[in-house]
Each structure stands twice: as structure tokens, then as C-alpha cells.
Amino acid sequence: MTLIDTDRPPTVPAKEWRARKPSLLLEGDHDLCSGCGEPIALRSLLEVIEELGWADRAMAAVGIGCYTALTPLLDVDMVQALHGRAPSVATGLKRMRPDRLVFTLQGDGDMVNEGLQEVLHSAARGEAITCVLLNNGVFGETGGHMTATTVLGQRTKNTLEGRDAKYHGHPISMTDLLPPLGGVSYVARGTVTTARDVERTRRYLRRALEAQIAGDGFSFVEILTMCPTGWFIPVTEGPGYLNDTIAPVFRTGEFKADGKIVETQK
Amino acid sequence: MSRLVTTRGTVTIDVERCKGCELCIPACPPGVLSMSTARNDRGELYPLLSPGCTGCGACYYVCPDLCFAIYQYNKPQEIEVPA
Numbered sequence: 001m002t003l004i005d006t007d008r009p010p011t012v013p014a015k016e017w018r019a020r021k022p023s024l025l026l027e028g029d030h031d032l033c034s035g036c037g038e039p040i041a042l043r044s045l046l047e048v049i050e051e052l053g054w055a056d057r058a059m060a061a062v063g064i065g066c067y068t069a070l071t072p073l074l075d076v077d078m079v080q081a082l083h084g085r086a087p088s089v090a091t092g093l094k095r096m097r098p099d100r101l102v103f104t105l106q107g108d109g110d111m112v113n114e115g116l117q118e119v120l121h122s123a124a125r126g127e128a129i130t131c132v133l134l135n136n137g138v139f140g141e142t143g144g145h146m147t148a149t150t151v152l153g154q155r156t157k158n159t160l161e162g163r164d165a166k167y168h169g170h171p172i173s174m175t176d177l178l179p180p181l182g183g184v185s186y187v188a189r190g191t192v193t194t195a196r197d198v199e200r201t202r203r204y205l206r207r208a209l210e211a212q213i214a215g216d217g218f219s220f221v222e223i224l225t226m227c228p229t230g231w232f233i234p235v236t237e238g239p240g241y242l243n244d245t246i247a248p249v250f251r252t253g254e255f256k257a258d259g260k261i262v263e264t265q266k
Numbered sequence: 267m268s269r270l271v272t273t274r275g276t277v278t279i280d281v282e283r284c285k286g287c288e289l290c291i292p293a294c295p296p297g298v299l300s301m302s303t304a305r306n307d308r309g310e311l312y313p314l315l316s317p318g319c320t321g322c323g324a325c326y327y328v329c330p331d332l333c334f335a336i337y338q339y340n341k342p343q344e345i346e347v348p349a
Contacts, residue, residue: 001300002347004315010337018336025332032330034285039330064287146349195293195327197319221300235287239328 017158022046024055024075031069035235037225037242038067038134040192041201045132046074048205052213054101057164061089063115065107066140084115087122090129098128101209108135108149112172116148119174119220126183126217133220136227137246144230147204148172151249155232171249178220179256185216187256191224191247193239200252207257216259224250267349274319275338281315283333286310290325290334299325317345 023189024046030039049058059077062068063086071078081089086104094102111119111133119131138156139145146156146163149171153162163171178187186208190201201223210217224246226238233241254262284306290313291299298318301311312333313325321338 002317004273004276004317004319004345006277006281006315009278010276010339012343013340014276014337015340016335017275017321017338018323018334019337020278021332029283030331034330035287035289036330037321039332040328043332051315191326195322195324198327236289236292239289 001263007045007166011131022050024050024058026073026075028073029224030073032066033229035226035228035238036066037192037223037227037238039070041132041223041225042067042070044192044202045103045205046076048202048209052101052206052209054209054213056190057099057163058101058103059093059097060102061086061093061104063106063110064065064141065110065134067105067107067134084110084113085118086110086128087115087118087129087131090131091122091125091127094226096125100129101130101212103130103132103209105132106134107140108133108137109147112148112174113198120177120181123184123218123220124181125140128212128215129219130219130221132205133222135222135250136225136230138227138230140227140230144227144232149250151246154182154245156230160190172243173250174220174222175255176241179261181218184218184256185259186211186219186254188220188254189222189224189250189252191242191252193226193242197252207254222250224252268346269349270344271317271347272302273317273319273339273343273345275319275336277315277325278291278335279315280333281306281312282308283331284308284310284312285331286312287330289328289330294323294330295324296320309319317347
């Protein structure tokens, strides 16, 4: 089999179309599992911040979850918040430093289970921050237990027969709660399963950060990520499981743009 | 006998970073990535590149371990492979 040398850049004239990582991500390995979707989402966010020219003026409040293990690799000023409290911390950061681009990084367990009121109140106040929700439907860091966004029928560590509405209640969709609030400027949901979806998610992140830069109010992007470890499935089946099980319930697309509710998603 | 394969781009792969999730293999539109038989220092298999890459970046987008950098040739290369 003929193979191409992939250890070093090509010797014939070529342009580097995509660097391996954005410069806001420092050198070093991350410790997240094989097949995890969170590093893809985080890299997309950092790339968009760089493209917008805010790399040296970005600040973040981070919740508690697997993605917290990535924060030592980020070249971004960062505050570790209590579980679920990142939007309130980000509110303080933005009010003290209105010249900065302030975003939060939270998981579904952190934002929807532990601190739902924090994000709702921050949104209703119209704080000029961008909240990013990495939603994989499980408490990944503690071993794959059910969260408030686990879809009905999904198998997790404490819903072994699948989530049953009668015993476990119904999932909460952030894109149903946030758009009606007056202070909210932008709401969207994307995934990271295919190259096309990652590109679309980058577009949502860009529009959300642009809404903050324009001073339009609160902006929110939810990103559905794979967690094959927490879902108890082989790594290669992660994107397919997300597309077949979670994406039909949590539709992707823009739900509110320029302060107006968008009626039709894809 | 041999044939020429048009190759518009290439990638560099940081194989020591790879955790062997294999998400890049089905993501590659021309299907020129395949898994190795050797293992890296982590003990994982990693992707190898055959001629025919278009430099589209699909592997770069889906890789959770940020292994790929994408290069697009200024002029497409014709690479000779056994038929």
C-alpha cells in the first residue's frame, strides 16, 4: 500500500489551510476520553474568538464537568465557578470589564441540573455574555448518570432500561426556555458529529459572539457532543447514536436571532 | 502496472496524540484514511494517509484529539501507485 508521509509538512508548494490547533489552545495533551465531542466544540469556539480578533480580550467563567480538565490548556483568562454558577460569575466579569468578550463554558449537568436559575435570570436581565452549553445528556465526569437533558428512552447508568417519563420525568430543552425571554438576543443549537455540522456550529458561535460584541444582550449556543463512555457504546457509534437518538428530540438550528424568535429549524 | 492518483492536498498527523477513536475514517470523503496495524506510545492504532487526499479538512473537523493539520497544494500532484 502506498502511503503519504504525514509526519512533516509537504515539501512541494502548499498552503496550510487549517492549523492543527488555534493559538489560544496551549501545547499539551488533554485527558478526555477517546471519541469525546467536547474538544471539537471548544476548539471551534477558540477559533471563532481568534477570527473575530478578540483573542487577547476574552474572559471565561467555567462550570464543573469534563471540559474543566481542558481549562489549563486555554490561553484565556478564566474563573472557575461553583457548580452551575458560571453565568452569574460571567455577569460580574462583564459588568466590571465591559470591554472584554465574556463567555461561559458549561455542561448540561452544570447548567440545566445544578444552576438552571442562574442562566435563566442572567438571560432575562439581558446580560451581554455568551453562554455555551456542551450537552451530552449525561453527567460524564461522575460516570454517566442521567441529567435533566437525557432524552426519553436513553440508557444511562441510573436509567438502565432507558429514561421513563413516569419515573424520571421529562427532559428540559434550553432552546424552549430561553427564546421567550426579553433580554435574549441569540439562541442556537448545533452538533459536532460531521464536518458540515462543525462548520454550522462555528457559524452559530460566531453569530452569538457578534451579538455580544454589538451589545444586543444575552446570547446562547448549545452544542450536542458525543459521550461514548457515558452512553456505554463503542466509540465509533457515538456520532450515529447522537444523530439517531438525541438530535431528533433536540432539534438543531437557530431559535432566536437579532432578538426575534425563529419559527422553523431544520 | 501502475496508475496515477490526483492528490490536491495532504495532512500532517500527530500520531502520538491520537487516541484511536477512528472517527476520521468514515468522515473522509475520498476514503483515503485507514487505521495502522502498529500502535503509538499510548498503545492505540492511528490513521494513515493514502494518495488521493483533496485537502477538504473533514478529518480535521471531526478529530477530538486535534491530530490533523490540513495543507492544500498550490498545484494538484499526480502520485503513482501500483494498480
